[in-house]
Amino acid sequence: MMSNRINQLFGINYPIIQAGMVWCSGYKLASAVSNAGGLGLLGAGSLGIDLLREHIQKCKKATDKPFGVNLPLLFRGVEEQINIIIEEKVPIVFSSAGNPAQHTQRLKDHGITVVHVVSSLKFALKAQDAGVDAIVAEGFEAGGHNGREETTTLCLLELLRGTLRVPVIAAGGIATGEAMLAAMTLGAEGVQVGSRFAVSTESSAHQLFKDYVINSGEGATTLTLKELTPVRLMKNSFYTQLQHAYAEKADPEQLGAILGKGRSKKGILEGDLIEGELEIGQIAASLDKIETSAAIIQDMIHHFNEAAKRASGFHF
């Protein structure tokens, strides 16, 4: 069994990280992934304060393996969330959407491993300077909030290759063992998988959302709301509303008013496919079934090994 800096950093068998996703990744999903040998992450972005503590405690009961919390740094309650993470002795934090310089040192002073999610080389270098232990490099194809440069996973990995001291975890478009090997060929030492776990059995997303995702095809997602924060979501009635607003030259304020609050909860957790904001990655087009997290990890590792075996015969 091979090992690399990502396995060793987290103390896990397989360098497969389940992305911390709003309304999908509570303790059920995170513990299932960690129990299967990957790294499960609680998505603090949709857990607030009290639910975050509850899910951390439930996760600790559900697994004795390492797990972490994904922490969007722009949430106004982030200080309180960090206090909970420290009090509850969560070993790993993946921070995102904000400046890692503010919180990384405090987390590390408490023995917490810190990883930061970026979508550019520029912010990867900043995160490294802030003292993070690894970075997640997330490409244009990733679901949910995304970068402004629109750099794809392939091009982003090429930009990062050989430029960082800390190890890189690839994200965006990765749902198979073959894609995991491709990412590792391009210098990543692990992968973060979102969409495929979003539609797993243990995801807290609504059944209607999961069914909508696995029945979708190419062109079903798009990156929109670039005037606010770019977000990749599935086209639906809500997205059509946005398109009408764009056609009528809506300004960012008007777009923000249409978006309003709570749309991702409505779509992902409550299964409102009409009015909800359905965040998912472009790789959704390739997903066609709902499986357990353990089955996903086993399938990825099996195909990773098979693909590596094939690659060993490649020589010109």
Add this chain to the structure above:
Amino acid sequence: MMSNRINQLFGINYPIIQAGMVWCSGYKLASAVSNAGGLGLLGAGSLGIDLLREHIQKCKKATDKPFGVNLPLLFRGVEEQINIIIEEKVPIVFSSAGNPAQHTQRLKDHGITVVHVVSSLKFALKAQDAGVDAIVAEGFEAGGHNGREETTTLCLLELLRGTLRVPVIAAGGIATGEAMLAAMTLGAEGVQVGSRFAVSTESSAHQLFKDYVINSGEGATTLTLKELTPVRLMKNSFYTQLQHAYAEKADPEQLGAILGKGRSKKGILEGDLIEGELEIGQIAASLDKIETSAAIIQDMIHHFNEAAKRASGFHF
């Protein structure tokens, strides 16, 4: 030395195809790539009628290896170009930007191998039905004209994997041997490389254009003019003009008027970095030198072999 359906189809050593690019790929580039063991393509999109015949004849003198023509099917002189290709006995045609059903059979009746460039699974299946021998799957990161679904190379390869009878050549974001191995891990049997050859010694692009590309960094290209035909280009003064037009709610007709005619020639061939349309792929951000085509192919094969050797040690 390994071999696969792409090598065999074209009769070449390495399944590396140099993309047929406007104002870059005349006979000097195409013959240099073919002489180095890849497949060189003349870009008919900027050769018109008389120059196409001249470059085909010069290419035949410059190499005894197979080479081809990239033929955009929407060009009004396409029938005449096809007559020239048949008369001059060009062995391979890569068609793009149009419906392959119209011309594939005629080309094949003359013993010509036909490949069609697509950016979606839907059009890959249509091209296969039209009888093409292989398809090029071109992702969102590719330079020049591009698809509307914005599917990245990684996600597009995942969508195509296992669905086609004909072999797949991956394009978009590929400039290294590592990326070539990544693409082949995802089911491709060859790669088409544009940007790196666009800035090669033998490319007919202007020196100022080449220098601008190799000195650019992340975020330097963008996909724009989606209301006309989506095109990936470098941000420059001309692009700023477009942005102002967008800010002033220009309609497609107005955008077309701003674009006008001959802007890509002005930018790429004549080196007008201000008023020109500078078509190039997102991977330009990773390119930092001008090399001969032979050096590019040798470097890609070397790193492909090294990466495959490393992958053979990957096992969980």
